[in-house]
Amino acid sequence: MQDTLEVEIQEIVDAAHRYQQCLDVEGTSGASNGVVQPANLRESRRALLETLNKWKLIAAGPTEQWEQTTINYCAESCLNWLLQFDIPRLVPLDATTTYSEVAEAAAVPEQELRRIMRFGMTQGLFSEATPGQIVHTPYSAAFATNxxxxxxxxxxxxxxxxxxxxxxxxxxxxxxxxxxxxxxxxxxxxxxxxxxxxxxxxxxxxxxxxxxxRFLAGADDTSPKFLVEYFDWTALGNAHVVDVGGSTGHISAALAKAYPALTFTVQDLPPMIAKANVSQLSPDISGRIEFVPHNFFHPQPETSRDADVFLLRMILNNWTSLKCEEILTNVAAIMRPGAVMLLNNFMLHEPGTVGKRAEALERARDLFQMAAMNGMERDLDGWNELVGKIAGLRIREVIRQPGSSQALIVVDKEAS
Structure with a gap:
């Protein structure tokens, strides 16, 4: 048992060492007020967090888990209170201040502020340089600067x-x-x-x-970079893409910039299409993108019949399964032989195939969809089940993004 424990402790030391090496290379303390980080730093940080989380779960029994639940709900309420009263911006970034000064500036009772801030300090929010003298930590400073x-x-x-x-x-x-x-x-x-x-x-x-x-722009799990780079768009030649539910066309614009042979039709509801600022598109792509008002719960217009690709990006997780079937049925009805449907969505990993922290973040997203709109995130079986309900459709290929939940699901329509 002792030998095993020593090996596992070494795992933590090794992960911490790799993380420190990345910090040294990047010339940073590790503090960041955004989600975009150098790939090597991001991966080493995640590896260290996974290792620490693994051992936290091993060490904690039922009592400790209950204690952690107590801490978690208090931490959430504490953080909300501090942000509601904009406390991080009332603490200087490069100097100390006192509880009385912050309480006066925020117009809150000093005793409440002191109690809440001192709990926050146990979670990495602020610190006392000396008793009663408040300073920022990298965590609290991020709220003041971003x-x-x-x-x-x-x-x-x-x-x-x-x-x-x-x-x-x-x-x-x-x-x-x-x-x-x-x-x-x-x-x-x-x-x-x-x-x-x-x-x-x-x-x-x-x-x-x-x-x-804006904050999540560029994050691995939401960045369009995966869609742009991991699918073989070049092989399509002079193809036409229908961007179903494509908002104001930012995804089509990114693809048009990368692949000059492609043309696009962006479909969305009239209010969203009205927000599309075509004048801001660069001249080299503006002539290859058209915007068409369309509700994807209605049959596709006849003008879509010649499309080569129907792109549905981050659409189907936001709707109930029955509504998803309606959306897919309307697209399938207009697809010609040889056309493909490209679903760019999250795909849950199978239990235990990624670290527990990474899996928890995936499943938290799934529970959010359940709570917000009775939507859901799906694993591969779930996607096969959904697509399989639509006559003639089948999943031809699944492309996963390494280290991310994003997937590209290539769907064919069988000849009738």
Missing amino acids: EDYRQVVLLQTGFFSPMMKCLAEATKAHDAPSSMNTAAFNIAMQTENSFYAHVAKTPELTKRFGSGM
Whole structure:
């Protein structure tokens, strides 16, 4: 047992050593206020976190797990409080301050501030250089210097968290997830509006969602780089791509820039198409992208019949399975022989095939979809089941992004 423990402890030491080597190469302390990091630093950091998490789970018994749950819900509430009152920006980045000075600036009771900040310090938020003298840590400083980060964490702690706590109530209320407006979100917010309809009607939430999109731009799990680089677009030649539910066309623009032989039709609802700023597209791609109002729950227009590729990127996780079948059926009905449907979505790894921390993040995304809109993330079996329900469709190929949850699912239509 001792030999085994020593080997495992060495695993932690080795992971920490590799991480430190990457820090030395990059010339950084490891602090970052964004999600985009050099690949070697990102991978070594994740490896160290996985190793530490593994041993935390091994060391913790039921009592310690309960204690951690206590810490977790207090940490979430503490963080939300600190951000609601904008405390990180009231602490100087390069000097110390006192509780009384911060409390006065924030117009909050000093005793409450002191208690909440001192709990936050146990989680890496702020520090006391000397008793009563507050200074920033890299974690707390990120909230002072990156407004998008602050907004997305406020979104998580103030909006997503209450929604997640209503999962059990949603299950009790509805035997099966039949629609988007019977989700945990609807119970938490006491609304019959769907998740996105509610967000669209709430300016503060709209702002925070925009911040979240900007903050996550470039992250491995959401970056369009995978779609651009991992699929063999060149082999298609002078192909036409229909970008189904393509928003304002940012994905089509990225593909058009990389592949001059491709042309695109971006489809989305009229309000979204109206936001597309065609004038901002560079001249070399603007003539190859057209924007067409279309609801993907309606049959595809006849103009789509000659398309070579139907691209659905990050669409199907946002809808119930029945709605996903409607979307796929409408696309399948217009696909000609030789055309493909390309689903760019997340794909859950099989249990135990990635580290527990990485798997937890994947499954947290799945539970978010369940709580928000009765949507879901799928593993390979789930994708085969969904596609298999549509007459004539079959999955030809699956391309996984190394170290990420993104996948490209290439779907053919069998000759009738």
